[in-house]
Amino acid sequence: MTSAFVADGNAALSCARSDRVRAVARYEANHSSPQGSTAMNRSKLSMLIAMSILGGAAIVGSSALAAPPASKPSGNKGSPDIAALAGPLANQQVQWGGAATCGQRSLDELLISIFTDIEQQCATITVPRDWHNPGDGNTITLSISRAADANVGAQHMLTANPGGPGGSGRAYGVAMRLIAPEVDAAHYMVGFDPRGVGSSTPLRCQYVPSEDPWTDNTNLVEGCLDNPLTPYINSEQTAYDMDFIRYLMGKEKTSYIGYSYGTWLGSWYQRVFSDHAHRFVLDSNTDLSRKSLEATWDIQPKSRDRQFQDALLPYIARNDATYGLGTDPLLIRQRWEAAGGTRSAAGQAIMGGIIDAMYSTSNYPAAATSIATFINQAESFANTRDPQQLRDQIALFKALMHEHPAMQEADLLIVDDWVEAMLDKADKMAAAQAGTPITVNGAFSAIRCQDGPWNSSQGYWTSWVGNIQRKFPWIGPVTSAPECATWPETTSMPQVKKNYPATLLIQSELDAATPYEAGLRSAQTIKDHYLVSVDNEGSHGLYPYGDECVDGAVENWLLRGQLPADRFTTCPGSPLPNEDQVYPVAGAVKANGKIKLRLISPEQREVNRWLKSRLGRSAER
Numbered sequence: 001m002t003s004a005f006v007a008d009g010n011a012a013l014s015c016a017r018s019d020r021v022r023a024v025a026r027y028e029a030n031h032s033s034p035q036g037s038t039a040m041n042r043s044k045l046s047m048l049i050a051m052s053i054l055g056g057a058a059i060v061g062s063s064a065l066a067a068p069p070a071s072k073p074s075g076n077k078g079s080p081d082i083a084a085l086a087g088p089l090a091n092q093q094v095q096w097g098g099a100a101t102c103g104q105r106s107l108d109e110l111l112i113s114i115f116t117d118i119e120q121q122c123a124t125i126t127v128p129r130d131w132h133n134p135g136d137g138n139t140i141t142l143s144i145s146r147a148a149d150a151n152v153g154a155q156h157m158l159t160a161n162p163g164g165p166g167g168s169g170r171a172y173g174v175a176m177r178l179i180a181p182e183v184d185a186a187h188y189m190v191g192f193d194p195r196g197v198g199s200s201t202p203l204r205c206q207y208v209p210s211e212d213p214w215t216d217n218t219n220l221v222e223g224c225l226d227n228p229l230t231p232y233i234n235s236e237q238t239a240y241d242m243d244f245i246r247y248l249m250g251k252e253k254t255s256y257i258g259y260s261y262g263t264w265l266g267s268w269y270q271r272v273f274s275d276h277a278h279r280f281v282l283d284s285n286t287d288l289s290r291k292s293l294e295a296t297w298d299i300q301p302k303s304r305d306r307q308f309q310d311a312l313l314p315y316i317a318r319n320d321a322t323y324g325l326g327t328d329p330l331l332i333r334q335r336w337e338a339a340g341g342t343r344s345a346a347g348q349a350i351m352g353g354i355i356d357a358m359y360s361t362s363n364y365p366a367a368a369t370s371i372a373t374f375i376n377q378a379e380s381f382a383n384t385r386d387p388q389q390l391r392d393q394i395a396l397f398k399a400l401m402h403e404h405p406a407m408q409e410a411d412l413l414i415v416d417d418w419v420e421a422m423l424d425k426a427d428k429m430a431a432a433q434a435g436t437p438i439t440v441n442g443a444f445s446a447i448r449c450q451d452g453p454w455n456s457s458q459g460y461w462t463s464w465v466g467n468i469q470r471k472f473p474w475i476g477p478v479t480s481a482p483e484c485a486t487w488p489e490t491t492s493m494p495q496v497k498k499n500y501p502a503t504l505l506i507q508s509e510l511d512a513a514t515p516y517e518a519g520l521r522s523a524q525t526i527k528d529h530y531l532v533s534v535d536n537e538g539s540h541g542l543y544p545y546g547d548e549c550v551d552g553a554v555e556n557w558l559l560r561g562q563l564p565a566d567r568f569t570t571c572p573g574s575p576l577p578n579e580d581q582v583y584p585v586a587g588a589v590k591a592n593g594k595i596k597l598r599l600i601s602p603e604q605r606e607v608n609r610w611l612k613s614r615l616g617r618s619a620e621r
Contacts, residue, residue: 078499079275082243085134089126094144094248096121102145104199108171109145112178119148120174125248127195129232131240140229142241143199144192145173151188156278157251158187158558159242161194163260163284163541165235165447168198180544180551183558190249194265195241196233196443203233205442209432213480214458216432221449221487224442233446236491239269243276253278255558259541260284260514263505263522264293264451264493270501271494279558283506284540285519288526291492292452294484296518298464301479302599303515305472307358309333309604310585311510311538315576316368318583322406323372333607336371337614339378342477346381346393349425350374351478353418358512359540365577366411370418373400387430394422449484452492461485471600473611502528504557504564506550509573509597510538510585520593523567530563533589536582537573547571568593 083090099105099113102122112118122145128134150173160172173191176184196203207223210216224230242265246254255278258266263282270277282288286296313329325332341347350370357367374381377400381393398419402412431438455461461481469476503526507519516533523531532553534542544551549571556562570589573582587596600608 079243079273080240082240082247082273085131085240086128086244086247087134089128089134089139089244090247092126092248094123094125096123096146098122098148102170102199103143106168106171106198108175112171112174116178118174118177121146121148121150122170122173122199125245127241127244129229131237140195140201140232142192142195142201142245143170144190144245145170146188146190147174147177147184150190151185152249154186154188155251155253156187157246157249157254158183158189158256159192159245159254160257161259161262161265163258163262164197164444165261165265166194166197166441166443167261168193169262170198180555183555186559187255188249188251190245192241192245194238194443196229196446197441201229203227203229203442203446204439205230205445206437206439208435208437209428211429211432217481217483218486220440220445220483223437224446224487227442230442230446231450231490233443234450234490235265235268235447235493236272236451238265238447239272242269243273246276252276255279257281257283257543257554257558261286261293261447263288263514264296267503268493270503271496274497274499274501277501279504279561280501281504281506281543281554281557282522283543284511284514285505285507285522286514287518288493288522288529290452292454292489293448294452294454296514297448297482297484299515299517299599300513301468301475302472303510303517304355304358304512305474305476305604306599306601307510307512307538308354308474309607310601311361312354312357312364312367312371314583315364315579316371319368319578322365322578323368325372325375330603330606330610332371332375334610335375337473337607337611339375340381340383342474344381344383345385345390346383346397347374348478349390349394349422350397350418352421352425353415355512356414356418358538361538361576363414365406366414366418369401369404369406369411370397370415373397373404385429387426387433390426390429391423394419394426397422445483445487449482449487450490453489454482454484454487456485458485471608472604473608496526500527502530502563504554505529505531506534506542506554507531508534508537508539508542509589509595510536511540512538513540516595516597523593530567530569531593532564532569532571533593533595534571535573535589535595536585545571546574566591 098119098121102109102120109120113120122143124141124143126139126141129138129140130136158176160176161167161169170191170193173189176189193200195201205220205224205227207219210219253276256266256269263285266280266282267288270280286293313332316323316325316332317327317329320327325335342351353370354367357363380396384390384393398415401407401415428438465479465481468479505519505523507516509516519531523529532550534545534550542550543554553564553569568591575582589595
């Protein structure tokens with residue numbers, strides 16, 4: 001079985017953290033009182049939002065409020081003249097309003113409105129559909145937000161992007177006050193949903209899924225290209241949108257915090273609008289030295305295998321009293337594989353929750369319990385290609401997880417969201433077998449595929465998939481060629497300019513979504529990039545991390561313009577849940593940022609040899 005029915009390649013996985021956030025948020029909503037507990041709720045919500053990829057639930061609120069537009073600076077020094085490009089749109093009045101103006105609000109926005117006294121304002125602005133041909137008359141809309149008492153008089157704007165691609169960022173207009181109040185107070189904080197995403201003009205793609213990965217990709221690409229908006233959903237156009245927001249807010253420069261794909265977008269903006277880029281923090285980095293995102297996604301499957309074998313399984317082994325799978329990570333892996341592992345449909349579905357824990361290691365307990373449940377009930381999860389049988393297996397998995405004594409109520413709410421995602425995969429399987437079209441949000445695929453050239457050879461990708469399946473057998477069964485192999489590019493990452501500004505990079509050692517190697521290469525190859533590495537940490541999207549080493553570096557830069565004394569700084573990681581010490585995974589980070597971190601560790605090689613002898617196939621040679 002292929003990734004066509006696991007997680008739509010990487011698309012669903014890129015949003016996995018939002019499932020966890022929604023679950024924890026519901027727990028907070030059900031167990032907290034908005035009366036008389038604002039400080040407590042602020043603390044909880046700040047932790048929630050800081051870990052979020054800001055997913056959405058809908059609600060419509062109260063009446064709008066109008067505010068006069070900020071004054072607009074004129075001219076620029078070498079970056080594109082955004083006002084001239086916008087033409088008459090540069091004269092639009094930004095009408096800020098309350099909850100009703102926000103329309104569909106994300107769960108994060110809703111929780112902030114319930115449990116804090118922060119009043120959110122939203123506005124809709126109009127931008128050219130194509131910034132390189134703004135005179136064609138076609139426009140789209142962007143949804144932006146701020147706090148009602150935002151520091152509009154601050155010298156600079158601050159905005160953020162949570163990643164994806166395709167993550168909603170509008171909640172940052174109010175969430176930054178909880179995440180980093182000092183940073184928020186020093187800036188005019190404005191959040192926005194990028195084009196194609198959330199409450200901005202969305203990109204919808206309809207296509208008929210297929211059980212064959214290459215056909216599935218081809219059908220998806222054709223379905224998206226049928227939408228006339230698709231060619232304009234890319235980082236180039238979004239960078240121009242960001243600068244237009246800066247212009248409408250009346251600021252000469254903007255600062256920025258970007259997570260995951262947001263690092264790519266931030267670097268793109270810095271290259272095009274270097275005169276208007278103030279202080280940028282790029283957290284959990286794509287490979288910014290490349291012309292496209294292909295290199296980042298090429299290494300991602302390998303880093304997922306690495307974290308599974310070298311961090312998660314040792315965690316389970318150290319906590320045998322809780323999970324009961326033994327104290328040897330290699331034997332636990334053998335039991336996982338003997339139960340069917342990711343070669344089975346149920347194992348692939350459960351894998352989505354395990355990958356979620358790789359975005360935030362706070363979810364390791366739930367992931368560990370799901371692995372134990374799968375192993376101990378292996379006979380109930382036989383491989384199937386029947387959608388209804390898969391739904392039945394998923395229902396059984398949910399029931400078993402709810403019965404497990406290690407599961408707390410908040411953990412179970414997380415599991416329930418995982419189950420919803422698993423059922424989506426069963427629905428896609430059914431649609432493929434019936435030849436029924438489905439509609440998906442196309443922003444993820446459009447952005448990552450159109451942001452630069454990808455190899456388009458089917459033979460190349462067949463070889464690439466075979467290599468992943470041989471050497472990285474946990475992720476291998478769900479790996480297929482990316483849809484980008486058949487998607488025409490529309491642009492590519494611009495060259496670094498001479499006046500490219502200094503930048504602060506944050507990277508965890510075991511990041512599985514944007515691997516450490518990508519952050520290190522970015523720091524090594526682009527001038528004035530300062531890397532803060534977090535040793536023995538696996539989470540994705542670190543700031544705020546909760547310690548002075550990481551948070552101090554970020555805030556010294558954003559608030560005081562002070563970068564670390566050295567190009568490469570190492571911060572200690574934090575213990576995993578229910579542990580009181582940090583267990584090293586590889587050697588210490590060196591002064592030049594390098595570390596003895598391998599994509600295939602000795603433990604992984606041993607697993608591969610065992611699998612080869614057991615299954616008579618693959619495994620690293």
